[in-house]
Amino acid sequence: MPSVVPPGLVELASFLEGLPEPHILCDRDYRVVAANSAYRRACAGGAEVVGARCYEISHRYARPCDQVGETCPLSACRQTGRRERVVHLHHSATGEIYESIDVTPIRDATGEIVYFVERLEELPVGRGVAHAQGLLGHSPAFRRMLDLISRVAPSDATVLLQGESGTGKELVAKAIHDASRRAEGPFVVLDCTGLPETLFESELFGHEKGAFTGAATRKTGLVEAAAGGTLFLDEVGDSPPSTQVKLLRLLETGTFRRVGSTELRRADFRLVSATHRPLRQMSAAGEFRQDLFFRLNTFPICLPALRERRQDIPLLAQALLMRVAPGRHLRLSPAAVDVLVAYDYPGNVRELRNLVERASLLCDGGEIRPEHLAEEVRRGSADAAPALDMALDMAGASAAAGPMRWDALQAQLLRDTVAAHRGTRGELAAKLGISVRTLYRRLAEAKIDLDGEPKPGPAEHPRTAAPRRRSVTPP
Numbered sequence: 001m002p003s004v005v006p007p008g009l010v011e012l013a014s015f016l017e018g019l020p021e022p023h024i025l026c027d028r029d030y031r032v033v034a035a036n037s038a039y040r041r042a043c044a045g046g047a048e049v050v051g052a053r054c055y056e057i058s059h060r061y062a063r064p065c066d067q068v069g070e071t072c073p074l075s076a077c078r079q080t081g082r083r084e085r086v087v088h089l090h091h092s093a094t095g096e097i098y099e100s101i102d103v104t105p106i107r108d109a110t111g112e113i114v115y116f117v118e119r120l121e122e123l124p125v126g127r128g129v130a131h132a133q134g135l136l137g138h139s140p141a142f143r144r145m146l147d148l149i150s151r152v153a154p155s156d157a158t159v160l161l162q163g164e165s166g167t168g169k170e171l172v173a174k175a176i177h178d179a180s181r182r183a184e185g186p187f188v189v190l191d192c193t194g195l196p197e198t199l200f201e202s203e204l205f206g207h208e209k210g211a212f213t214g215a216a217t218r219k220t221g222l223v224e225a226a227a228g229g230t231l232f233l234d235e236v237g238d239s240p241p242s243t244q245v246k247l248l249r250l251l252e253t254g255t256f257r258r259v260g261s262t263e264l265r266r267a268d269f270r271l272v273s274a275t276h277r278p279l280r281q282m283s284a285a286g287e288f289r290q291d292l293f294f295r296l297n298t299f300p301i302c303l304p305a306l307r308e309r310r311q312d313i314p315l316l317a318q319a320l321l322m323r324v325a326p327g328r329h330l331r332l333s334p335a336a337v338d339v340l341v342a343y344d345y346p347g348n349v350r351e352l353r354n355l356v357e358r359a360s361l362l363c364d365g366g367e368i369r370p371e372h373l374a375e376e377v378r379r380g381s382a383d384a385a386p387a388l389d390m391a392l393d394m395a396g397a398s399a400a401a402g403p404m405r406w407d408a409l410q411a412q413l414l415r416d417t418v419a420a421h422r423g424t425r426g427e428l429a430a431k432l433g434i435s436v437r438t439l440y441r442r443l444a445e446a447k448i449d450l451d452g453e454p455k456p457g458p459a460e461h462p463r464t465a466a467p468r469r470r471s472v473t474p475p
């Protein structure tokens with residue numbers, strides 16, 4: 001720990017130095033006043049960080065995270081006075097990684113918060129763009145999901161993944177397995193769609209030779225194959241009632257018998273199941289066994305649809321392009337990105353992946369342009385034209401008669417929309433059909449603060465403007 005640590009903090013800094021995880025101590029102005037060697041190694045390649053701002057080190061931003069569309073645990077902690085936890089994508093010595101950040105306030109004798117201890121923990125479930133197969137995203141909805149995954153993965157709890165087709169349920173199930181203590185064991189998948197009772201039973205539990213007509217040899221079932229690992233039941237909502245009983249018995253007793261055998265065997269797997277169906281409503285309506293639903297639903301995780309996290313589309317599209325056309329160094333033109341962001345994706349990430357793959361095959365040069373994208377996507381994006389742009393178009397028509405300048409009119413419309421909005425920044429961006437980053441850019445261009453008022457001038461301290469952000473709560 002360097003000697004510049006303020007005298008009253010030497011003991012605390014020495015305590016942090018002894019901790020194996022990266023820790024820093026920051027003042028109220030985001031300035032690092034002490035950092036342990038684990039932090040310097042992980043975040044700065046061993047270099048000194050005291051005196052720098054935390055957001056400069058981990059994000060390379062020039063301003064605090066919450067002023068550039070990210071959640072900032074430090075300012076959240078300052079507001080609530082409690083320990084705060086968020087998941088961020090950080091720059092590290094080994095590239096972009098997802099990290100969980102815990103910020104704990106430190107108070108002086110009068111009870112005022114004077115410092116913050118920030119602890120970083122790398123999440124094994126997500127990687128930045130460079131990672132070949134991992135989950136991709138950085139929107140608040142995606143990070144909330146990542147946080148749930150990282151919390152449940154180390155336990156043996158049963159997980160139920162719910163989300164539309166193509167939202168990445170199997171990828172998440174694999175991420176949970178990879179981050180669990182069973183990672184060295186097998187990851188076994190059974191798709192429950194259209195499996196009749198007899199087949200389901202022999203697939204899951206295996207069978208003895210001669211157990212039924214056609215059982216020429218003994219077969220090991222998937223429950224045995226998953227021993228020491230994870231069993232992933234995909235589309236569990238599609239399993240017929242007769243198989244639901246068998247599944248429930250397996251989960252309640254932890255034992256099973258191969259078909260044609262009397263020997264009781266002990267199962268050793270962690271169950272992750274997934275469905276695109278509304279299982280809770282189905283069980284309330286008697287269409288799915290309620291007792292099984294409660295068993296499966298120990299730790300539910302909802303996967304957001306892609307249209308609920310539009311700000312991830314540019315990142316996902318570019319990364320998927322690298323995955324489907326490796327070595328071609330293709331990039332997306334800004335106009336193609338706009339088309340992709342505006343589309344609604346009933347098939348979610350799978351559809352986006354197919355779209356960019358098709359575009360890569362149609363593209364001869366190095367840049368994918370709108371004409372390389374499928375007709376329905378271009379049409380869809382026109383249908384789903386950002387609300388703001390539509391409003392601007394309408395206003396443009398009526399303004400044609402008047403003397404108001406076009407950019408002033410845009411700024412006025414944006415200001416009115418922001419002032420009328422009651423919700424999060426993410427919701428506002430989604431309402432306008434743009435990403436949170438674009439929202440911030442447009443606000444900055446039009447010199448609008450988040451409550452719809454013009455930004456304070458340079459003489460006014462930014463903190464004086466903060467309490468006026470009532471109408472837009474952080475996502």
Ligand SMILES: Nc1ncnc2c1ncn2[C@@H]1O[C@H](COP(=O)(O)OP(=O)(O)OP(=O)(O)O)[C@@H](O)[C@H]1O
Nearest residue numbers: 134135136137164165166167168169170171349350
């Ligand atoms: N967050 C993500 N980052 C990167 N790729 C993703 C992400 N989510 C989904 N994908 C990709 O989208 C495709 C569909 O994912 P997956 O099969 O896991 O979806 P699913 O929800 O299980 O679909 P279904 O319900 O139809 O089985 C895969 O190619 C997967 O790699």
